[in-house]
Amino acid sequence: MSASPTTRPAPSALRLGRRRRAASRRRAAAVLGLLVLALFAVSLMVGQTFYGPGEVWRVILGQEVPGASFTVGTLRLPRAVLGLVAGAALGMAGVTFQTMLRNPLASPDIIGISAGASAAAVVGIVVLRVDEALVSGLAIVAALATALVIYLLAYRDGVLGTRLILIGIGIAAMLDSVVAYVIVRAAAWDLQVAMRWLTGSLNGATWGVVLPLVLAAVVLMPALLGQARQLELLQHGDDTASALGVRVERTRLTVIVAAVALIAFATAAAGPIAFVAFLAGPIAARIVGAGGSLMVPAALTGSLLVLAADLAGQHLFGTRYPVGVITGVLGAPYLVYLLIRTNRAGGSL
Amino acid sequence: MTDSHTLVAEHVRLGYGDRTVVDGLDLAVPPGRITTIVGANACGKSTLLRALSRLLAPSSGQVVLDGKAVHTQPTKAVARTMGLLPQSPIAPEGIAVADLVARGRSPHQRMLARWAVADERAVEEALELTGTTDLVDRAVDELSGGQRQRVWIAMALAQQTDILLLDEPTTYLDICHQIEVLDLLTDLNRSRGTTIVMVLHDLNLAARYADHLVAMCGGRLLASGTPEEVLTADAVEQVFGLRSQVVSDPVSGKPMVLPIGRHHAVSPATPA
Numbered sequence: 001m002s003a004s005p006t007t008r009p010a011p012s013a014l015r016l017g018r019r020r021r022a023a024s025r026r027r028a029a030a031v032l033g034l035l036v037l038a039l040f041a042v043s044l045m046v047g048q049t050f051y052g053p054g055e056v057w058r059v060i061l062g063q064e065v066p067g068a069s070f071t072v073g074t075l076r077l078p079r080a081v082l083g084l085v086a087g088a089a090l091g092m093a094g095v096t097f098q099t100m101l102r103n104p105l106a107s108p109d110i111i112g113i114s115a116g117a118s119a120a121a122v123v124g125i126v127v128l129r130v131d132e133a134l135v136s137g138l139a140i141v142a143a144l145a146t147a148l149v150i151y152l153l154a155y156r157d158g159v160l161g162t163r164l165i166l167i168g169i170g171i172a173a174m175l176d177s178v179v180a181y182v183i184v185r186a187a188a189w190d191l192q193v194a195m196r197w198l199t200g201s202l203n204g205a206t207w208g209v210v211l212p213l214v215l216a217a218v219v220l221m222p223a224l225l226g227q228a229r230q231l232e233l234l235q236h237g238d239d240t241a242s243a244l245g246v247r248v249e250r251t252r253l254t255v256i257v258a259a260v261a262l263i264a265f266a267t268a269a270a271g272p273i274a275f276v277a278f279l280a281g282p283i284a285a286r287i288v289g290a291g292g293s294l295m296v297p298a299a300l301t302g303s304l305l306v307l308a309a310d311l312a313g314q315h316l317f318g319t320r321y322p323v324g325v326i327t328g329v330l331g332a333p334y335l336v337y338l339l340i341r342t343n344r345a346g347g348s349l
Numbered sequence: 350m351t352d353s354h355t356l357v358a359e360h361v362r363l364g365y366g367d368r369t370v371v372d373g374l375d376l377a378v379p380p381g382r383i384t385t386i387v388g389a390n391a392c393g394k395s396t397l398l399r400a401l402s403r404l405l406a407p408s409s410g411q412v413v414l415d416g417k418a419v420h421t422q423p424t425k426a427v428a429r430t431m432g433l434l435p436q437s438p439i440a441p442e443g444i445a446v447a448d449l450v451a452r453g454r455s456p457h458q459r460m461l462a463r464w465a466v467a468d469e470r471a472v473e474e475a476l477e478l479t480g481t482t483d484l485v486d487r488a489v490d491e492l493s494g495g496q497r498q499r500v501w502i503a504m505a506l507a508q509q510t511d512i513l514l515l516d517e518p519t520t521y522l523d524i525c526h527q528i529e530v531l532d533l534l535t536d537l538n539r540s541r542g543t544t545i546v547m548v549l550h551d552l553n554l555a556a557r558y559a560d561h562l563v564a565m566c567g568g569r570l571l572a573s574g575t576p577e578e579v580l581t582a583d584a585v586e587q588v589f590g591l592r593s594q595v596v597s598d599p600v601s602g603k604p605m606v607l608p609i610g611r612h613h614a615v616s617p618a619t620p621a
């Protein structure tokens with residue numbers, strides 16, 4: 001074997017295949033990213049008055065543009081950023097749970113974690129009358145507490161699975177009724193705000209609401225991404241993952257806390273936007289294919305869903321619908337489909 | 350050589366929740382040898398392997414790898430020394446064979462580090478040894494049970510550890526592939542001194558391929574030693590509750606178990 005370094009052997013089929021799949025995953029993610037960017041731009045341009053890309057860009061750069069500065073800078077920009085970041089947070093947290101528990105039904109909005117955050121936020125605002133910053137705090141504590149309760153109820157000899165999902169669905173139903181009760185009991189409660197806590201909405205978007213979420217995303221998303229590889233290995237089961245050098249318990253704890261916190265911040269800002277966490281992962285998997293981490297593609301898909309659903313809700317129909325109504329209409333059939341499919345297969349959830 | 354690694358279970362008690370499955374078991378894995386574990390269903394074989402591979406912490410006693418309690422050692426370092434093929438590993442939906450086997454390299458990789466030539470070689474070699482090179486671009490969940498099992502073995506081989514624990518590596522395999530896998534593990538043991546511990550259900554293959562045979566019964570170690578010492582009609586009766594006759598395998602000269610059922614015995618058999 002005295003081959004000179006310049007005449008390297010031709011890449012093997014193994015190498016080519018792996019490269020091809022990795023490249024196609026990257027390409028798909030890049031396309032998703034471009035779509036998100038396009039939708040973000042469109043969200044800033046359209047509305048009662050249309051502003052061209054040039055005007056929007058100047059507003060973003062901080063220049064004074066008559067009319068556009070207020071409409072785009074104060075109204076549309078926070079709303080679009082909220083949609084972008086909340087969608088990404090929900091998508092990333094959702095796929096994290098689905099991957100970790102190896103079940104598409106195990107997303108935080110199905111198993112009650114979003115409901116916990118949302119119940120705490122509603123109680124905080126309506127009953128305790130605390131301010132916005134505290135609402136996020138309350139939502140996080142409640143979401144973590146909900147996750148802990150579900151975990152403790154479902155934990156049996158370290159086996160997590162169907163039990164967790166069923167218990168989570170029950171808890172979600174309970175917490176949802178808390179939200180409904182508080183809203184109904186509140187006296188002067190306008191429908192828009194109520195909708196935010198029932199299905200999720202971007203109507204409350206102000207910088208005061210958006211900034212905590214953005215900061216949280218800046219901290220928590222890298223933390224989650226840092227665990228992406230370990231999480232991939234956890235998919236093979238605890239035995240294999242551990243044998244491959246994953247600190248199973250530690251990874252799981254880090255991932256749960258980061259994902260739950262992301263959900264809580266997103267929910268505190270935009271309400272429990274229905275089914276985004278649940279849908280983003282499976283859609284992303286369809287688009288980019290298997291074999292790599294789905295965190296980034298699912299985050300992009302989450303943004304895409306929220307931005308698209310909000311645009312549709314605002315402009316496609318005679319009345320304006322909050323974003324959660326649109327995502328709810330999209331998500332419910334998929335949930336039914338999943339339940340039917342598992343039922344047919346005769347399997348458990 | 351690599352036979353310097355020592356792996357010892359010292360009086361371990363293992364269980365799940367309140368239930369104790371294995372109680373007070375001592376096992377010294379002979380370095381550089383092939384150890385096979387036999388025993389009835391649910392007697393705790395997989396549980397023992399889990400403890401050896403440090404997934405399950407003993408509630409008392411300890412597992413010692415190279416002189417130090419395995420639970421106090423860094424997970425990744427342990428994973429570079431000791432690999433495990435679990436009884437029923439799980440493949441994520443749609444993953445390609447090449448990508449799965451490549452995951453065997455995880456303990457050798459640092460965060461964000463690039464895929465190195467050594468990784469590539471290890472994966473290619475593992476694929477070749479298990480005869481799965483042609484399957485690289487197929488999805489794992491579309492393979493037959495036997496093909497999939499060989500892919501899992503390839504993943505464990507790609508890890509290139511000096512100690513390899515395998516839980517029923519021959520399940521799903523036809524007789525030819527069973528022998529191929531066991532021969533392959535023997536090659537690995539002979540050429541690299543890899544210490545192998547595996548659970549097998551086929552007593553005759555276990556006896557033939559073992560340097561050291563361990564018989565478990567109800568969470569305890571019933572007997573251990575050379576196949577000749579361990580595999581007696583008495584032991585088979587104690588472990589499996591099955592009467593049998595043990596003869597010498599004409600091919601390998603190792604003991605061979607001939608079970609005596611309630612039918613088909615030519616003459617009233619008298620177990621040795």
Ligand SMILES: Nc1ncnc2c1ncn2[C@@H]1O[C@H](COP(=O)(O)OP(=O)(O)OP(=O)(O)O)[C@@H](O)[C@H]1O
Pocket residue numbers: 157159365370388389390391392393394395396397436
């Ligand atoms: N994760 C678990 N949680 C609770 N109990 C378990 C778990 N895994 C195994 N057990 C129990 O521990 C006992 C020993 O199981 P183990 O898997 O070690 O048996 P085994 O000897 O490998 O059996 P087999 O030959 O069927 O693979 C069984 O009674 C089993 O029910």
Ligand SMILES: [Mg+2]
Pocket residue numbers: 394395396436516
């Ligand atoms: Mg077993």
